[in-house]
Structure formats: C-alpha cells, structure tokens
Amino acid sequence: MTDEPELDLLRRADPVPTGDPRWRDRPLDARAEFRLRRLLESAPAPRRTARRIGGLATGLAAAVTAVVAVLVVVVSGAGTTPAVAAPVALRPQAGSRTVPLADVAGAAREAAARGGGPGTRRGSHVMTWSMAMEAGPGARPPVTLPEEHLTRWNADGSGSELVVATDPRHPGEPVISDTGGSPHTVADGEVLHRAAYPPGTLPPYGRSGTEPPDSAQELRAYLSQVYGCACAGTPELVDTLASLLQDWTPGAQATAAIDELLAAAPGLRPAGTVTDRLGRRGQAYVHDAAGLRRMLVLDPADGRVLGIEETFTRDQPEYRVKAGDVMSYQAWMD
Structure with a gap:
C-alpha cells in the first residue's frame, strides 16, 4: 500500500490553512526570548528538553521578520514620545490573610454547584503588559508594550479579533506600536489590529475539537493533548494555563x-491579598524558578484567575533589567 491515500486525506483535511489566524507569524515576546536563552545556556538536557528546543527553533525560523520587529520596537529620535515605563511589580499587602489554594478550589467547586453563571466559551478578553528588550553591546533600554485583546469565536468557526493600544495607568497617553513598517507612538485606544474570520475558520471548539473538561484529571490530560504540556513542573503548568486562558x-x-490543578502544584505558595492592575482584590500565589517569579492572582470567592505576573528575581545585565522588574503581566476580564 502506498502513502498516496494518506497524503490525499491530509491535503483534503488542510490542517494548517493559510487563512487560519493561529498560524500567523507573531513576534517572539520577552518571555519566549528569555526562555530560549535559558535553554541555550543550559547543560545537555533530557530528551524532553531537546524536543522543546526543536519546537522553538521551528518557531524562530517561521518568524524571522517578527523577531526583527521585537528587537527594534524601542522608539528613539527627535519628536517621539518616551515609551511606557515598565509597571511596578505587584506587592501583597503586608500582614494580610493568606488563603490556601485548596480552600480556593473548594470555593470554586461550591460556586460551580450553585450554577447560574456562563459556561465555558471560546475566546478571551485580556489586558497585557509585555516587555520588549534587547541584548548585546549598544542594547537600548527595555520598554513595556501595553495592549488590550478581545477575541471571540462562534460555534460555526467564525470569529473576530481586536487589539487596542492601551495603558490604564495613564489613560490618553501615547503607547508604542511596531505596526506599519516602523516603530511609532500611537494614542491610547488606537486600534492596532482588527480582523473578522468567516465560518469554518476554526473547527468547533478550536484546536482540540472539544472545550476544556470540568475535572482536574481530565484537564491535565487535555493540556497534554492540546498544548503538548506534561505539566510535571509548576512553571510549565502556569505557562500552559496562561495559553489556555x-x-x-x-x-x-x-x-x-484549574484551581484543583494549581492546588496540587508543588512550590506554589500563598502570599496574601493583592490589588491587581485593574483595581480588583484577589489572593496572590507565587512560585520562583530559573530567574523568574510567577504570581497568580485568584478571586478567592469563585476561583477565577484574574492575572498572571512574571518578574525577574535576578539581575540580567545583558537585557538591562534588574531583579524585581516585571517581564509580563496578563489580566483577564469576563
């Protein structure tokens, strides 16, 4: 039997259509660049790590021009507006009560049992702050790129995306854009990207064919199947949950x-009450690994993930960042 029937089936299935937004070239963000550097500097690793490097290398080859955009995103020269300063890391309130993650997971189960809220839906509404940085001689200072993303998908595979430049700490002030061929400043609220996708762009329920399951055990298997994450370590789990969200x-x-998975994650410790960048009060949980501190902010009443922050725990002179600088922050909204 030849391979032709299988190849014909694959061509007809068209698993990577050119118009699918999931396969657009995207810039490597600071998180990807920093982690790639960590992987390349590390000693020879087990096969699992080697596969991750291979996947990253494939992504790099597919986004060469996007990488250039990240490296030149700092605006300079006469007549330009200074870039938005990196936000200060969130600080839990001194002496505030800490809530164990198991208690938050229990509250989430109780909230689910009461019902009445919306079910899981495809798409997200998120505010992001992402640091763009350079390395090497003559590297320019890092800048933080604040954006608001709204993505919606429908059962027929149609959807829409909207990305707006914004910084809620300084409404109305310019922020940075690297669209349109060269870096430039844009007004708060300017649309950076808008797209509408016709029916059939995504299969029902997106990449996996099914929406995320409602049990922790099944969700772990789902993360492995859909996102390729064994999630044996807490950093991998947190990063993959951010992708899920x-x-x-x-x-x-x-x-x-989600909360039950987090409650079982080793080294994720409660840090107290915190007010997030959208003014919401939640409980903070932190984990330190490989020069980064990940902080999750959860609503203790229903377990919702309000935000995830990553800060450097060690100076990184080559990137001109110091311990305590915020590398990225994501704040999810309903």
Whole structure:
C-alpha cells in the first residue's frame, strides 16, 4: 500500500490553512526570548528538553521578520514620545490573610454547584503588559508594550479579533506600536489590529475539537493533548494555563478544575491579598524558578484567575533589567 491515500486525506483535511489566524507569524515576546536563552545556556538536557528546543527553533525560523520587529520596537529620535515605563511589580499587602489554594478550589467547586453563571466559551478578553528588550553591546533600554485583546469565536468557526493600544495607568497617553513598517507612538485606544474570520475558520471548539473538561484529571490530560504540556513542573503548568486562558474563558466548572490543578502544584505558595492592575482584590500565589517569579492572582470567592505576573528575581545585565522588574503581566476580564 502506498502513502498516496494518506497524503490525499491530509491535503483534503488542510490542517494548517493559510487563512487560519493561529498560524500567523507573531513576534517572539520577552518571555519566549528569555526562555530560549535559558535553554541555550543550559547543560545537555533530557530528551524532553531537546524536543522543546526543536519546537522553538521551528518557531524562530517561521518568524524571522517578527523577531526583527521585537528587537527594534524601542522608539528613539527627535519628536517621539518616551515609551511606557515598565509597571511596578505587584506587592501583597503586608500582614494580610493568606488563603490556601485548596480552600480556593473548594470555593470554586461550591460556586460551580450553585450554577447560574456562563459556561465555558471560546475566546478571551485580556489586558497585557509585555516587555520588549534587547541584548548585546549598544542594547537600548527595555520598554513595556501595553495592549488590550478581545477575541471571540462562534460555534460555526467564525470569529473576530481586536487589539487596542492601551495603558490604564495613564489613560490618553501615547503607547508604542511596531505596526506599519516602523516603530511609532500611537494614542491610547488606537486600534492596532482588527480582523473578522468567516465560518469554518476554526473547527468547533478550536484546536482540540472539544472545550476544556470540568475535572482536574481530565484537564491535565487535555493540556497534554492540546498544548503538548506534561505539566510535571509548576512553571510549565502556569505557562500552559496562561495559553489556555488566551484561547478560552472558562466557566465555573472548568475554573474549579484549574484551581484543583494549581492546588496540587508543588512550590506554589500563598502570599496574601493583592490589588491587581485593574483595581480588583484577589489572593496572590507565587512560585520562583530559573530567574523568574510567577504570581497568580485568584478571586478567592469563585476561583477565577484574574492575572498572571512574571518578574525577574535576578539581575540580567545583558537585557538591562534588574531583579524585581516585571517581564509580563496578563489580566483577564469576563
């Protein structure tokens, strides 16, 4: 038997259509650049790490021009407006009560049992602050790129995306854009990207064919199948959950499953009450690894993930960043 029937089936299935927004070239953000550097500097690693490097290398080859955009995103020269300063890292209130993650997961299950809220839906609404940085001689100072993303997908595979330049700390002030061929400043609220996708752009329920499950055990298997994450370590779990939350707005049951996974994650410790960058009060949980501190902010009443922040725990002179600088922050909204 030849391979032709299988190849014909693959061509007809068209698993990577050119118009699919999931396969657009995207710039490597600071998180990807920093982690790639960590991987390249590390000693020879087990096969799992080697596969991750291979995947990153493929992504790099597919986004060469996007990498250039990241490296030149700092605006300079006469007549330009200074870039938005990096936000200050969130600080839990001294002496505030800490809530164990197991208690938050229990509250989430109780909220799910009461019902009445919306179910899991495809798409997300998120505010992001991402640091763009350079390395090497003559590297320019890092800048933070604040954006608001709204993505919606429908059952027929149609959807829309909207990306707006914004910084809620300084409404109305210019922020940075690297669109249109050269870096430039744009007014707060300017549309950076808008797209509408016809029916059939995505299969039902997105990449996996199914929405995230409502049990922790099934969710772990789902993360492995859809996102390729064994999630044996807490950093990998947190990073993959951030990707999940970009794709989906979980309902109460799925939120409880997420909290149960987090409650079982080693080294994720409660840090107290914190007010996030959208003015919401939540409980902070932190984990330190490989020069980064990940902080999750959860609503203790229903377990929703309000935000994830990454800060440097060590100076990185080559990137001109110091311990305590915020590398990225994501704040999810309903």
